[in-house]
Amino acid sequence: MHRNEYRQRRKRLLGMMPENSIAILPTSPAHPRNRDVEFPFRPESTFHYLTGFDEPEAVAVMIPDREEGEFLMFCRDRDAHAERWDGQRLGLKGVRRRHGVEQSFDIESIDRHLPDLIDGRSCIFYTIGNHPALDRRMIEWISALRIRSRMQPPADIVPVDRLVDEMRLRKSETEMDAMREAARISARAHERAMRICRPGMNECEIEAELMHEFMRSGCRSPAYPSIVAGGANACVLHYVSNDCVLEDGGLLLIDAGAEYRYYAADITRTFPVNGKFSPTQRDLYALVLAAQEAAIAAVAPKNTLEDVHQAAVETLVDGLTGMGLIKGRRNDILKNHRYARFYMHRTGHWLGMDVHDVGDYRVKGEWRGLAPGMVTTVEPGLYFAPDERNIPDELRGIGIRIEDDVLVNEDGGEVLTAAAAKSIEEIEAITGTGSAS
Structure with a gap:
């Protein structure tokens, strides 16, 4: 799939999102098969449909009309030791170069950066129920926003599937x-x-x-x-x-x-x-x-x-x-x-x-x-x-x-x-x- 195809899909999604909203799309986690063995990894379909990125431990973020960039990615950074065991990673620079990401963050820093991106948004497009671990963190982030006087938690959480499923059909x-x-x-x-x-x-x-x-x-x-x-x-x-x-x-x-x-x-x-x-x-x-x-x-x-x-x-x-x-x-x-x-x-x-x-x-x-x-x-x-x-x-x-x-x-x-x-x-x-x- 050509890089431009993914860019056009993201453009369509951003065009359907209302002002002051944010879309958060995690990929599939790695699943253990048995002791020290994992099932072969396959990215979550909607995540890949919009990004073309096929590594685990990643979350795509899309924010319409954001000056610093509309397409953000949390992913694993390069790690020479880990890559010797499990293969090469694109890393933060590589994901920007190959996939058109405008701003990238280490996945390990998601607790620090994503709440700030959510702050003040009137609507989050995020599908609850597919990724229980991230669901729990989302609840924690939103709860923290509610008790911090200068922060405004989002008014609505809407399944992103409502927008993307029609695109994929x-x-x-x-x-x-x-x-x-x-x-x-x-x-x-x-x-x-x-x-x-x-x-x-x-x-x-x-x-x-x-x-x-x-x-x-x-x-x-x-x-x-x-x-x-x-x-x-x-x-x-x-x-x-x-x-x-x-x-x-x-x-x-x-x-x-x-x-x-x-x-x-x-x-x-x-x-x-x-x-x-x-x-x-x-x-x-x-x-x-x-x-x-x-x-x-x-x-x-x-x-x-x-x-x-x-x-x-x-x-x-x-x-x-x-x-x-x-x-x-x-x-x-x-x-x-x-x-x-x-x-x-x-x-x-x-x-x-x-x-x-x-x-x-x-x-x-x-x-x-x-x-x-x-x-x-x-x-x-x-x-x-x-x-x-x-x-x-x-x-x-x-x-x-x-x-x-x-x-x-x-x-x-x-x-x-x-x-x-x-x-x-x-x-x-x-x-x-x-x-x-």
């Missing part, structure tokens, strides 16, 4: 390009998993193939923990154990996406472990695919995600009633959500820097209209749990989901993940045909 051309690349990499990973899959493999072996493709393509991390669910495990929507043997005749559901330059892809494909759908699997898969095609066709400006969901649900209901799995009138089934025993989740969610990205789905109580630059997943599915009652035995333990990422444009939707095989013919032609290269 509609993607710039640079963001779209990053998401297209994340989608291309993820599509290659899914095809790799199909090619390598054989009965008798473990789910974790397939996960390793996904990670191999992600990393060799420049992605250090998946966008979320990969779901590699063979057989009945696919009926657990957020299954992440990934430790079971893949059985001949079963299906494998993979829900996995790469994170490229902090932007996520999110793809789900379901395919037969042995490369050939059974007649029952084929019929169910064709139904889910038809529901997804109907939902993707509904992705267009001024339509809503509820329209997208309803297009999928109506197709699924028609298919399930045709198979005799649901009985009754179509409108009654839809009104009372009687399909939910087999399809219990929504058809899509916003996608961006976070896999479940920010942005309201409703505005003033009404479903918001889709607009160019928004990105949504489209992911209908059918799930027949092993203990589901009153269904044919051959359905038990089958879970099928098909998911793509769709960018709203002026004419409809661009399927960013179209390169990932999903037709029955494509899947059967690819699965099990060779080793990963």
Whole structure:
């Protein structure tokens, strides 16, 4: 992402902030994994969206029309001893040079400097609840201001998300390009998993193939923990154990996406472990695919995600009633959500820097209209749990989901993940045909 992109974002935020206000945005802390080991660090999305800075222990501050500078940063300064152990830091000078920071302070001095910056401000834009340690310090600083006669504590504390989430919802051309690349990499990973899959493999072996493709393509991390669910495990929507043997005749559901330059892809494909759908699997898969095609066709400006969901649900209901799995009138089934025993989740969610990205789905109580630059997943599915009652035995333990990422444009939707095989013919032609290269 070019430095100017971050500068333009900050300019937009500052333009939305009222006079005499301040925005305070901390990044994520480092999280311990176990003794003397930390999880790999990833900056908090909104912080990075506005700054481009990707070191821990930092707080960005933005103050409109401040003579000494509108963009301030508290971060770690250079430290030769610490850097020998943990790697180079930008430091106070480096963050000004590389990220356009106008004034920088050592993070260790935040108790001394930030209360003075808050003093006299009529409004603080700060999201309480995401960073408990900083929340406590904010309360202490504001309480101290109240008892110091010359200081005036802020009148309002407003979540900064209210401003930035709307900015993040509609993607710039640079963001779209990053998401297209994340989608291309993820599509290659899914095809790799199909090619390598054989009965008798473990789910974790397939996960390793996904990670191999992600990393060799420049992605250090998946966008979320990969779901590699063979057989009945696919009926657990957020299954992440990934430790079971893949059985001949079963299906494998993979829900996995790469994170490229902090932007996520999110793809789900379901395919037969042995490369050939059974007649029952084929019929169910064709139904889910038809529901997804109907939902993707509904992705267009001024339509809503509820329209997208309803297009999928109506197709699924028609298919399930045709198979005799649901009985009754179509409108009654839809009104009372009687399909939910087999399809219990929504058809899509916003996608961006976070896999479940920010942005309201409703505005003033009404479903918001889709607009160019928004990105949504489209992911209908059918799930027949092993203990589901009153269904044919051959359905038990089958879970099928098909998911793509769709960018709203002026004419409809661009399927960013179209390169990932999903037709029955494509899947059967690819699965099990060779080793990963």
